[in-house]
Amino acid sequence: MTKKILIVDDEINIVISMEFLIKQAGYELEIARNGEEALEKVAAFEPDLILLDVMMPKINGFEVCRRVRKNPDWQGIKIIMLTAKGREVEVAKGLALGVDTYIIKPFSTKELMAEIKHILGE
Template identity: 55%
Template sequence: MAKHILIVDDEPNIVLSLEFLMRKRGYTVTTASDGEEALRLVDEHKPDLVLLDVMMPRMDGYQVCEVLRGRDDLKDLRIIMLTAKGRDVEREKGLSMGADEYITKPFSTQEVVTRVEQVLGGE
C-alpha cells in the first residue's frame, strides 16, 4: 500500500511542484494550505508523513507540530519541516519541537525526495 504524504504550505506553486514530485514517486498525496486544515486532514487521512511549512497564516508550522506531537495516537507520524527561515537556531528549534527533519527553502527537489525516502524508510 502506498505511503500517504500530507503537504502543508500556503504557497500554491510549491505545493503543486511537491505534489507532482511525490505522486511521481508513487506516494498518495493530500494538500493543505494552512495549519488548521492540516490538523483536520491528519485526522481524516492518517498520513505517514507531513511536509510542513513553518510560516503560515493563522496557525504556524511550530504550532501544528506541537499539537501533532502531543497526541499519543500519532506517535508514528513523521514530520519534515520546510521553511524560509534559514537560521541555524530555527533549525534547532524545529528539531527540538519534534520534527524529524528540517529543510530550508530553496531546496533541491532531489534533496526533498531523498529526505522523504530516508524518513519513511527509517520506520
C-alpha cells in the same frame, strides 16, 4: 501499502511542483493550505509523513508540529519541515518540537525525494 504524505503550505507555487513530484513517485497525497486545515487532515487522512511549512496563516508550522507530537495517536507520523526560516534559533526550535528533518528553502527536489524515501524506510 502505499505511503501517505500530507503537504502543508500556503505557497501554491511550491505545492504544485511538490504535488507532481510526489505523485510521480507513487505516494498518496493530500494538501492543506494552513495549520488548522492541516490538523483536520492529519486526523482524517492519517499520513505517514507531513511536509510542513512554518509561515502560514491561523496556526503556524511550529504549533502544528507541537500539537501533532502531543497527540499519542500521531506519534508515528514523520515530519519534514520545509521553510525559508533558516536562523539557528528557528532550526533548533523545530528540532526541539520533534521535527525529524529541517530543510531550509531553496532545496534540491532530488535530495528532498531521497530524504522522503529514507525517512519512510524505503
